[in-house]
Structure formats: C-alpha cells, structure tokens
Amino acid sequence: MDVVTLATAALALLVFLLLLGGTAKLATAGTDSEPGGLSRLGPGVLVPERWRKPVMIFCSFGEAVLAAGLVFTSNPLPRWGTIAFFSVATYVLWELRRRRPDVGCGCFGEASSAPVGLRSIGRAVVLAGLGVVVAIVPVSGADLLSEFSWELVAAVAVGAAVLMVLSPELEEGIARVRYRAPCEQRPVSTSRILSRLRSSAEWRSHNELLTAAEPEDTWRELCWRFFVYSGRTASGARAEVVFAVYLIGRRPAVRVAVVETETAGDPLVKSIGLSATG
Amino acid sequence: MGVERRYALASAALGRSAVPPQAEEEERPELTGVTGEILDISPHLIIVENPEGVEERLVIAPWATAWRGQQVGPSGLPIGSRVTIRARQSGRVAERLWGDITRVTGVILSLGRERRDLTIELDCGPHRGTRSVVIPYGASGRIRVRHPQLQPGYLFDAIGTRLDGVTFAQLPATSQPAYRARSVPPPPPAYGGVQSRISGAAVWSDAFDDGETGAAYPMLERADSGCDDAGVSCTGLPYLAIGSMLYVGNVCEGRAGVIPIVACGCVAGRFCDRCVECGTSPRGRIVELSPVSYVQLGGDLVKGCFNARVGLG
Numbered sequence: 137m138d139v140v141t142l143a144t145a146a147l148a149l150l151v152f153l154l155l156l157g158g159t160a161k162l163a164t165a166g167t168d169s170e171p172g173g174l175s176r177l178g179p180g181v182l183v184p185e186r187w188r189k190p191v192m193i194f195c196s197f198g199e200a201v202l203a204a205g206l207v208f209t210s211n212p213l214p215r216w217g218t219i220a221f222f223s224v225a226t227y228v229l230w231e232l233r234r235r236r237p238d239v240g241c242g243c244f245g246e247a248s249s250a251p252v253g254l255r256s257i258g259r260a261v262v263l264a265g266l267g268v269v270v271a272i273v274p275v276s277g278a279d280l281l282s283e284f285s286w287e288l289v290a291a292v293a294v295g296a297a298v299l300m301v302l303s304p305e306l307e308e309g310i311a312r313v314r315y316r317a318p319c320e321q322r323p324v325s326t327s328r329i330l331s332r333l334r335s336s337a338e339w340r341s342h343n344e345l346l347t348a349a350e351p352e353d354t355w356r357e358l359c360w361r362f363f364v365y366s367g368r369t370a371s372g373a374r375a376e377v378v379f380a381v382y383l384i385g386r387r388p389a390v391r392v393a394v395v396e397t398e399t400a401g402d403p404l405v406k407s408i409g410l411s412a413t414g
Numbered sequence: 415m416g417v418e419r420r421y422a423l424a425s426a427a428l429g430r431s432a433v434p435p436q437a438e439e440e441e442r443p444e445l446t447g448v449t450g451e452i453l454d455i456s457p458h459l460i461i462v463e464n465p466e467g468v469e470e471r472l473v474i475a476p477w478a479t480a481w482r483g484q485q486v487g488p489s490g491l492p493i494g495s496r497v498t499i500r501a502r503q504s505g506r507v508a509e510r511l512w513g514d515i516t517r518v519t520g521v522i523l524s525l526g527r528e529r530r531d532l533t534i535e536l537d538c539g540p541h542r543g544t545r546s547v548v549i550p551y552g553a554s555g556r557i558r559v560r561h562p563q564l565q566p567g568y569l570f571d572a573i574g575t576r577l578d579g580v581t582f583a584q585l586p587a588t589s590q591p592a593y594r595a596r597s598v599p600p601p602p603p604a605y606g607g608v609q610s611r612i613s614g615a616a617v618w619s620d621a622f623d624d625g626e627t628g629a630a631y632p633m634l635e636r637a638d639s640g641c642d643d644a645g646v647s648c649t650g651l652p653y654l655a656i657g658s659m660l661y662v663g664n665v666c667e668g669r670a671g672v673i674p675i676v677a678c679g680c681v682a683g684r685f686c687d688r689c690v691e692c693g694t695s696p697r698g699r700i701v702e703l704s705p706v707s708y709v710q711l712g713g714d715l716v717k718g719c720f721n722a723r724v725g726l727g
Contacts, residue, residue: 311603395422
C-alpha cells in the first residue's frame with residue numbers, strides 16, 4: 137500500500153467527518169427548540185450564553201469550508217487549517233474535560249451529549265494526525281476517483297473502524313434506539329396524528345356526521361390524542377363527535393364516540409370502533 | 415368549548431366511566447381548605463367571607479396554630495387579612511391558619527435595593543407575568559443561604575406575606591437549583607417504560623383563583639396549553655392535558671385525591687429539587703397545587719412541599 141493511497145483514505149475520512157460534524161452542529165443550532173439546549177454542549181459552554189449559538193454555527197461553517205478546500209484544491213491552506221482545527225479541538229476538549237466534566241463535546245451536535253472522555257480527545261488527536269498526512273501528501277478529491285482500489289477501500293475501512301472505536305456517540309445512538317422514550321413521554325406532532333385520523337376507517341364512517349371541517353378542540357392524554365368536531369347524531373340532534381387516536385403506528389387504533397351536546401357526560405349514542413392496532 | 419368537558423368526552427371515546435374517579439377511601443378524617451377574608455376573630459371563633467361572598471363561621475380548635483410572617487396565636491391575625499385555613503369536621507373546626515401568606519416562584523429578572531432591603535423582579539411564567547418581591551433585611555440572611563445565586567437567569571422560590579399589595583419574602587421555599595432556569599437537566603431514560611404513579615415533590619402556588627381546587631402540571635403539549643414553556647421537567651412525566659384528572663397522593667400524610675389540571679406548571683417543571691418533608695423525595699416538581707388542594711391533602715403552606723405520587727386519575 138503506497139503513501140498516496142493512505143493519504144487519499146485519510147482525506148476521505150477527514151472530509152466525511154468534517155461534513156458530518158458541520159451538518160450535525162448546524163442542525164442542533166437550528167433546532168434549539170428548548171432554550172438552553174446548547175448549554176450542555178461543546179466548547180460553547182466556555183463562552184458567554186449569547187455567543188453559544190453563533191459559535192456553533194461558525195464552527196459548522198468552518199468545517200464545511202475546510203472540507204470543500206480539501207476536496208476541490210491542493211492548496212496547503214485548508215490542509216494546515218485542518219491540522220490547526222483538530223489541534224485546537226484537542227486542546228479545547230482537554231480544557232472542557234477539566235473545567236466542565238458534566239457537558240458533552242458537541243462534536244456531532246446533540247448526538248455528542250455524553251461527557252467528554254479520553255476517547256473523544258483521542259479521536260481529535262487521530263484526526264489531527266490524518267490532517268498531517270494529508271498536508272504532507274497533498275491529495276485532493278480528484279485522487280479519490282483516480283486512486284480508487286480495493287486497497288483504498290480497506291484503508292478507509294480500517295480508519296473508519298478506529299474512529300468508530302473512539303466515538304462514544306455510537307454507543308449513545310444505540311442506547312437511544314434501544315431505550316427510546318415511551319410514547320407517553322414523546323412529543324408527537326398534532327398534524328401527523330390528524331392526517332392518520334383522516335385516513336382511518338372510523339373517520340370515513342363518521343365523516344357524514346361532522347358539520348365542521350376543523351376540530352373544535354384537541355388535546356393529548358398519555359398515548360391518546362383527542363379531536364372534537366361539532367356534528368349531529370343520526371337523528372339530527374346537535375352533537376359532538378370525539379375521535380381518540382393512539383399515537384403509535386402508521387395505522388393506529390382509533391376510537392370514536394358521538395355525544396349529544398346537552399349530555400356530554402352521558403353519551404346517548406355512542407359507537408366505538410377499533411382499527412388495526414399500531 | 416370549555417376544557418371541563420374534556421374528561422367527559424375522553425371518557426365517552428375510550429369507554430371509561432364518565433364520573434371522575436375518587437381516591438381510595440381514607441380512614442383518616444377528611445380535611446377541608448377554606449380561604450377568605452377575616453371579618454371577625456376571637457380566641458375561639460373565626461368568621462371569614464369566602465370568595466363567593468358567603469360568611470363562614472369556624473370554631474378555632476384549642477390546639478390551633480397560625481402563621482403570618484412568623485408563628486402567632488390564631489387571635490393574632492388581624493381583621494381584614496386574607497386567610498387560608500385547614501379545617502376538620504366538614505370545615506367547621508379550624509386547626510391551622512395562614513394569614514396573608516403568599517409564595518413567589520419564578521426566574522430572577524433583575525435585582526435592586528431599597529434602603530437596606532433587597533427587591534427582586536421575577537418572571538413567574540408566560541401566563542402569570544412578572545412579580546416584584548421585597549426581601550426585608552432581617553430575612554435576607556436565611557433567603558441568601560438557600561439562594562446563593564441571586565442573579566438574573568436563576569430560579570427563586572420563597573414564601574412570605576402580601577401586605578398592602580407588597581410581597582415580602584420571609585422564608586426560602588427550597589434550596590435554589592444550581593443551574594440557570596433555561597438549563598433544566600434532561601429526565602433519566604425510561605428503561606422500564608412509564609410508571610403509572612410517579613414520585614417527586616408537590617408544591618403549592620397562589621397563582622390560582624381564590625378558593626380554586628386544581629393543579630398546575632408541567633408536562634403539557636405546548637400547542638394545546640398555549641404555554642411556550644410547557645413540556646419541561648427533569649422527571650420522566652407523561653403528557654397530560656388541561657382538563658385531565660390527576661391523582662395526587664401525599665406520601666407523608668397518607669392522603670390522596672383526584673384533582674383537575676387547570677393550568678400549566680411551566681415554572682414548577684424547571685425546578686429539579688427534592689422535598690425532604692418526610693424522607694427524601696426523588697428529584698423534580700411533579701405538580702403545583704392550589705392552596706386549597708394542597709391544604710386538603712394535608713400539606714403545610716409554610717413548609718412549601720410534600721413528598722408526592724401522581725398519575726392519571
């Protein structure tokens with residue numbers, strides 16, 4: 137295996153991780169729905185609160201620029217920039233571990249919320265080392281295509297395996313999938329549940345009883361979301377049609393009751409249906 | 415459509431009983447919460463005008479105690495003050511009285527000084543607005559020792575008195591959380607699924623209507639409750655709605671009740687503290703009760719919390 141193949145593999149790994157890290161940071165900064173969500177992430181905690189989001193956005197743009205520079209040019213500037221970036225990252229992570237052992241590195245946005253450990257620091261060191269290789273052997277994106285071989289694939293695979301071993305985010309991701317919050321604790325979009333209701337058999341069978349297109353009221357209790365429509369009973373009396381939609385599954389369980397307006401607590405006409413369970 | 419119909423409509427859809435469930439019958443004598451303005455008081459009798467404008471006469475028990483900024487005798491409460499009473503015998507015998515008591519819970523916005531007293535402006539949540547509180551010089555030591563970070567952005571919770579429209583903080587209601595109000599720790603992963611009853615701390619707030627029975631619950635969907643700060647808690651609470659019936663059990667007193675959720679407890683959800691009223695509760699404020707509901711469940715307003723278990727009623 138020659139040096140150019142190794143450098144090309146290093147380039148591929150660097151570009152992939154820079155783009156992945158930049159995108160994840162940008163996504164986290166953009167969906168900071170819970171104010172203060174960034175306060176547990178990355179070097180942002182070392183700067184004043186109002187600078188945290190700009191720092192994260194600046195960092196992600198910096199990574200994108202470095203990745204583009206590595207792919208499209210052979211200029212030494214992005215190469216030395218990459219070495220500087222990961223060297224500074226190593227120092228910052230070390231400092232973060234010393235000063236704020238409770239916060240995550242934020243390397244991949246909110247996926248990196250586990251406290252900074254030696255593995256995260258080791259990964260930054262390895263990436264700085266890959267940057268040195270790419271700086272010494274100035275390969276670019278064009279070499280990725282021209283140098284393609286099984287040796288290159290093997291080198292990339294070995295490098296990726298080393299980086300995966302050094303990535304605590306993988307275990308965190310697996311844990312998140314395995315121990316996903318139960319539906320009682322998960323926020324679920326109302327519009328998605330409404331569209332599932334409208335594709336259910338219960339909706340079609342009770343649609344003609346509704347006198348309004350939009351629900352009068354909607355609320356959620358544990359894993360059920362309720363929609364109340366004004367309507368009428370089969371005999372023509374004013375009524376409220378209540379749909380209860382289970383929050384799990386593409387074809388969730390839907391229950392429905394038609395309650396005369398005057399007797400909300402004592403439904404005179406009530407039909408309960410159950411579609412395919414989710 | 416009022417939220418009070420939600421329980422009945424949900425019951426109709428899910429086929430459950432339309433009558434709200436009651437907590438299991440207790441052997442302990444029932445407590446009643448009475449609020450109102452004192453019209454007359456003597457060592458043995460108190461006459462209050464309740465929020466509906468009805469006069470209520472209560473016998474003051476020989477063992478009764480009262481609080482108004484400090485422990486006082488029941489007859490030490492002045493005529494005209496707002497009073498909350500814990501009563502037995504169907505609300506006829508007063509055994510604990512709290513005069514002009516108030517509680518200020520919120521996020522510190524700004525601090526100021528008025529001679530030797532400290533003044534704090536608090537954000538009490540999107541639906542409760544801001545409140546100003548004065549910490550008298552004499553109480554500042556005990557407030558500061560439990561609130562070391564008297565700085566904007568940190569949480570504040572104190573119990574005091576409201577006199578002539580001015581709120582005075584007298585006692586810290588909790589140890590101030592060390593984090594900023596916007597940095598609430600995430601709940602632990604629910605490895606075993608959601609428990610039907612969740613343990614934590616129950617607190618009270620005076621941000622309810624006078625004499626109202628109800629609870630404020632932190633875990634509401636933001637779109638449903640119209641509260642942009644809802645849905646935050648460091649305890650793994652399930653989502654419920656305004657109008658849901660909430661089972662609340664006082665672990666310390668062995669009392670329980672089923673109380674409607676009437677408001678969003680967005681500020682309470684930001685406190686990740688413990689109640690040490692009887693043993694140490696798990697972290698997190700799981701419910702904020704109106705003074706009447708809190709008193710009916712056996713809570714002491716001055717202590718500020720009790721160890722509680724909550725679940726869907």
